[in-house]
Amino acid sequence: MRILILLILIPLLSACQKNTLYEGGDYFFLRNKGADMPVWVRGNIHSNVFIIHLHGGPGGSSINEAEQKVYLDLEKDYTMVYWDQRGSGCSQGKAQPETMTMEQFVEDLEKLVAVIKSKYNNPILFLHGHSWGGALGTAFLIKGNNQNLVNGWIELDGAHNFKKGLESSVNWIKNYAQNQISAGMDVSYWQEALDWYNTNPVMMTVEQMKKHCDTYLPKANGYIYDINNPLLTYFSGGTLNSPGGYSNGDYAQKNLVVELQKGYSDQMYKITIPTLILWGQHDGILPVDLAQDAMDHLGTPTNDKSVYIFQNSAHSPNREEPTLFNQKMRSFIEVYK
Amino acid sequence: MAAANSVPIAIFAKLQAKLRYAPRKSKNERLHAIRYKILKMKKLILFIFLFTVKVGFSQESIRPVHGITLGYFNDRFGSHGMRAGYDYTFYEKTRSGYDPINVSHAFLLKVNLSFFRHPRADLSFVLNVSCGYRYTTKYGLMVEPLHFGFGGMHSFLDGKTYEVDNNGNVISGKRGYSTFVLPYFQVLGLGYDFRQKTNIPLSFVASIDAYSQRNINTKAWLRLATPISLTYYLK
Numbered sequence: 001m002r003i004l005i006l007l008i009l010i011p012l013l014s015a016c017q018k019n020t021l022y023e024g025g026d027y028f029f030l031r032n033k034g035a036d037m038p039v040w041v042r043g044n045i046h047s048n049v050f051i052i053h054l055h056g057g058p059g060g061s062s063i064n065e066a067e068q069k070v071y072l073d074l075e076k077d078y079t080m081v082y083w084d085q086r087g088s089g090c091s092q093g094k095a096q097p098e099t100m101t102m103e104q105f106v107e108d109l110e111k112l113v114a115v116i117k118s119k120y121n122n123p124i125l126f127l128h129g130h131s132w133g134g135a136l137g138t139a140f141l142i143k144g145n146n147q148n149l150v151n152g153w154i155e156l157d158g159a160h161n162f163k164k165g166l167e168s169s170v171n172w173i174k175n176y177a178q179n180q181i182s183a184g185m186d187v188s189y190w191q192e193a194l195d196w197y198n199t200n201p202v203m204m205t206v207e208q209m210k211k212h213c214d215t216y217l218p219k220a221n222g223y224i225y226d227i228n229n230p231l232l233t234y235f236s237g238g239t240l241n242s243p244g245g246y247s248n249g250d251y252a253q254k255n256l257v258v259e260l261q262k263g264y265s266d267q268m269y270k271i272t273i274p275t276l277i278l279w280g281q282h283d284g285i286l287p288v289d290l291a292q293d294a295m296d297h298l299g300t301p302t303n304d305k306s307v308y309i310f311q312n313s314a315h316s317p318n319r320e321e322p323t324l325f326n327q328k329m330r331s332f333i334e335v336y337k
Numbered sequence: 338m339a340a341a342n343s344v345p346i347a348i349f350a351k352l353q354a355k356l357r358y359a360p361r362k363s364k365n366e367r368l369h370a371i372r373y374k375i376l377k378m379k380k381l382i383l384f385i386f387l388f389t390v391k392v393g394f395s396q397e398s399i400r401p402v403h404g405i406t407l408g409y410f411n412d413r414f415g416s417h418g419m420r421a422g423y424d425y426t427f428y429e430k431t432r433s434g435y436d437p438i439n440v441s442h443a444f445l446l447k448v449n450l451s452f453f454r455h456p457r458a459d460l461s462f463v464l465n466v467s468c469g470y471r472y473t474t475k476y477g478l479m480v481e482p483l484h485f486g487f488g489g490m491h492s493f494l495d496g497k498t499y500e501v502d503n504n505g506n507v508i509s510g511k512r513g514y515s516t517f518v519l520p521y522f523q524v525l526g527l528g529y530d531f532r533q534k535t536n537i538p539l540s541f542v543a544s545i546d547a548y549s550q551r552n553i554n555t556k557a558w559l560r561l562a563t564p565i566s567l568t569y570y571l572k
Binding site for chain 1: 457458459494495496497498499500501505507509513515554
């Protein structure tokens with residue numbers, strides 16, 4: 001009988017345990033065109049400086065990235081705004097496939113900016129986009145007068161020209177495969193990879209993208225330069241108990257393939273606000289030559305735009321070299337806030 | 338060997354000839370055949386229904402058939418909540434007559450209202466009905482294999498919801514929600530019936546339930562729940 005009572009009590013008591021990782025700040029939802037998108041505003045609200053984080057993917061999650069050391073550090077002095085885009089991460093609602101367009105994503109971001117400005121008494125805003133978030137940030141800034149809403153733009157290994165980036169990525173991995181074959185490493189595997197790239201010169205389908213992004217690039221360390229880097233443990237990618245128990249990554253990726261064929265370099269002359277370009281030297285998915293592409297096409301005066309290349313990082317310097325990344329972010333924000 | 342093979346070959350040839358020379362049925366004849374099959378199916382369903390009702394209501398109750406349930410509900414192992422419900426045993430038979438201290442075969446209907454909170458995601462209510470079989474050993478251990486059912490889920494977003502109208506005005510306050518119908522299965526339940534060995538009118542069941550949710554971006558989600566229910570039988 002005692003055992004039975006214990007069996008009933010244990011789960012009831014475990015229900016009282018708190019998950020401290022996801023506490024603090026304001027947590028609310030932005031509802032637009034069928035999507036219920038979570039927004040988490042956390043950090044030093046008194047600073048009046050807000051950094052809107054645009055996650056990658058497409059389909060990733062800002063909410064789950066909030067546990068990264070680099071952002072927790074930034075929260076001491078600034079306010080971070082983590083927002084999961086429609087059909088992505090922990091977002092809910094019914095985002096119909098036809099709403100999965102860059103235009104709609106830009107509209108969602110415009111509405112997010114309106115909510116932040118209204119709710120927090122018109123704070124100073126910075127946009128910070130990583131990977132796919134770099135494409136979204138660029139598309140937002142080149143539209144109308146949107147750039148007047150923010151003080152600065154920080155692009156981190158961004159997809160402002162995914163079309164060019166993908167071509168560059170294929171060349172990057174072909175070079176890697178060739179080097180591996182020359183060095184006699186895993187020859188049959190990399191020969192097979194080369195053959196695959198030769199028979200699939202243009203990637204238009206989800207399956208092709210998945211093969212490139214999920215099979216060959218990780219194998220070539222295209223995302224993470226040093227997989228033994230101890231700092232990487234800060235990012236768990238969410239747990240079942242986190243809001244990220246919802247994961248819509250596949251949905252967004254499936255419905256945004258067309259958007260991934262676009263590039264915005266030729267319209268970046270419209271962007272004239274202060275911009276910081278941050279890139280990992282060893283990025284395989286959006287190779288480092290895109291950093292120079294951004295610098296060349298931005299309309300920002302030379303003194304207000306700068307680029308920094310992280311020598312020990314691939315696609316995510318914020319995870320791989322958080323201290324240095326943090327310094328670069330702070331320096332830029334302090335100048336332009 | 339040749340003789341053994343010739344039998345199926347002969348049957349096949351006969352069948353082939355029958356099919357080849359069978360007169361093609363007219364459209365009306367084919368429709369008539371379909372209607373006949375539907376009628377037969379209807380009769381079968383009616384028979385099963387009447388049989389179930391007869392068995393259910395003609396059975397002399399050997400112990401209380403109505404129970405109220407209170408318990409713990411857990412969605413996907415991380416979102417905790419509670420449940421309350423009603424148990425109706427509409428058929429029960431023991432191996433040796435009506436001696437309750439024996440193996441029991443029972444069919445029951447369960448109605449449950451559960452709620453759980455997935456922090457920073459949603460607060461959900463699930464109302465479901467399920468029906469299935471329960472086997473109780475003479476020691477009181479209960480096993481409930483697959484119970485079928487259906488239900489409805491009403492989810493509120495776990496946070497304030499903001500909208501921006503076409504003029505750029507921010508509208509706040511109304512909490513977003515969604516409602517949908519879902520299939521609900523109790524995959525497996527294990528428990529203990531105190532009535533088998535004592536006079537305590539209680540039983541408990543821990544189960545693994547599966548249900549689907551369709552509100553997230555037009556995609557069906559499989560959800561698992563692990564409720565533990567305590568049932569008090571009314572006299």
